[in-house]
Amino acid sequence: MSKLLTAILLFTFSMGYAQSFEWPIKELDTARDVSYLSEDEKDIILEMNMVRYNPKKYAEQNIYWMNIFYNGKLLEIPGKTALKTEEGKEAFDECINVLKKAEPAPILKPSRGMTRACELLVYDQELTGSTGHKDSGGNQPVDRLLKFGEFSGYFAENIHYGDIEPRFTIISLLIDDGVRSRGHRKNILNPEFHYAGVATGQHKTFGGMCVINYATKYTNK
Numbered sequence: 190m191s192k193l194l195t196a197i198l199l200f201t202f203s204m205g206y207a208q209s210f211e212w213p214i215k216e217l218d219t220a221r222d223v224s225y226l227s228e229d230e231k232d233i234i235l236e237m238n239m240v241r242y243n244p245k246k247y248a249e250q251n252i253y254w255m256n257i258f259y260n261g262k263l264l265e266i267p268g269k270t271a272l273k274t275e276e277g278k279e280a281f282d283e284c285i286n287v288l289k290k291a292e293p294a295p296i297l298k299p300s301r302g303m304t305r306a307c308e309l310l311v312y313d314q315e316l317t318g319s320t321g322h323k324d325s326g327g328n329q330p331v332d333r334l335l336k337f338g339e340f341s342g343y344f345a346e347n348i349h350y351g352d353i354e355p356r357f358t359i360i361s362l363l364i365d366d367g368v369r370s371r372g373h374r375k376n377i378l379n380p381e382f383h384y385a386g387v388a389t390g391q392h393k394t395f396g397g398m399c400v401i402n403y404a405t406k407y408t409n410k
Contacts, residue, residue, distance in 0.1 A: 210243075212242070212243075212246075216242075216296065217235055217238040217239055218231070218235045218238070219234060219235075219298050219299060220235070221235075223299050223301070225301050225304055226299060226387060227389065229353070229355050229389055230304075230387040230389055231299075232355035233359060233389075233401065234297060234299055234385055234387060236356055237359055237385065240359065240378070241293060241294040241296060241377070241378065242293055242296065244288040244289070244291035244293070245288060245289045245290075245291070247288060248284070248285050248288035248289055251356065251360070252281075252284070255281065256278065256281060256285075259274075259277055259278040261277055262274050262275070262277045269352060269357075270352070272351070275366055276366050276367060280364050280365065281364055281366075284363050284364045284374065287371075287374070291378055292380070294378055294380040294382070295382075295383055297383065297385040297403075298384050299386070299387075300338075300385065300386045300402075301337075302334075302338035302386070302407060302409035302410060303337070303386025303402040304388060304402075305336075306330070306334045307386045307400040307401065307402050308388040308400075309333050309336070310324055310388075310400050311389065311390035311400055312390070313325050313326075314398060315391050315393070315398075318393035320350065320394075320395075321348075330345075330346040334402060334407070337410055338407050338410050339407070340404040340406060340407045341404075341405060341406045342381060342405025342406055343379070343381045343382065343404070344403060344404040344405070345372075345379070345402070346400065346402050346403070347362055347373045347400070347401040348398065348399070348400050348401075349361055349373075350394075350395035350397070350398050351396060351397060351398075352396070353389050353398065353399045358399050359377070362374065362376075362401075363377060376401075376403055381405050382403040382405060383405055383406065384403070384405075385401060385402065385403050385404075386401070387400070387402075388400050
């Protein structure tokens with residue numbers, strides 16, 4: 190049986206399985222009515238809220254099907270460019286196990302100021318082709334956040350480079366291949382966070398990029 194046919198069967202099974210569990214999309218889709226996010230950026234917040242609402246179900250329905258597409262260190266999903274990973278299926282398996290045991294976290298609300306902070310890094314790296322959390326002016330995530338508002342509690346920033354299709358972006362950050370701390374995954378699951386900003390854009394080297402900021406509390410200027 191081909192991998193593609195197997196994937197179709199797995200997807201069909203998961204769709205049938207999903208009928209026994211309905212996601213409360215209206216509750217989770219907190220960014221749909223805002224004007225400052227693109228549809229993909231709104232979908233990224235929705236995906237994160239699905240993960241946070243029920244990590245176990247998200248793993249079962251939206252990630253587990255990928256397991257058959259690992260070929261050593263390559264992830265070969267039909268219709269996508271083959272992705273060379275650092276850890277292969279080991280990071281994937283770990284992610285599934287963590288999500289199955291993870292506790293739900295509060296739903297994220299969108300923030301205009303935090304989104305503008307994300308946009309600054311996207312615009313900068315679109316022009317420079319650089320990577321990382323420090324921009325060409327030497328600003329760190331906290332510096333960008335404080336340009337547009339004030340936060341209290343905890344904050345963090347996730348960056349994803351490459352394919353920025355919303356679900357694939359969040360799954361990639363959850364698997365967190367090559368990141369020993371699994372910091373991106375921990376940020377998505379962190380119950381201390383209540384607000385998020387998102388910006389996507391192009392990148393000279395990797396094609397696309399997505400920046401996500403998180404905060405316990407954030408007040409726009």
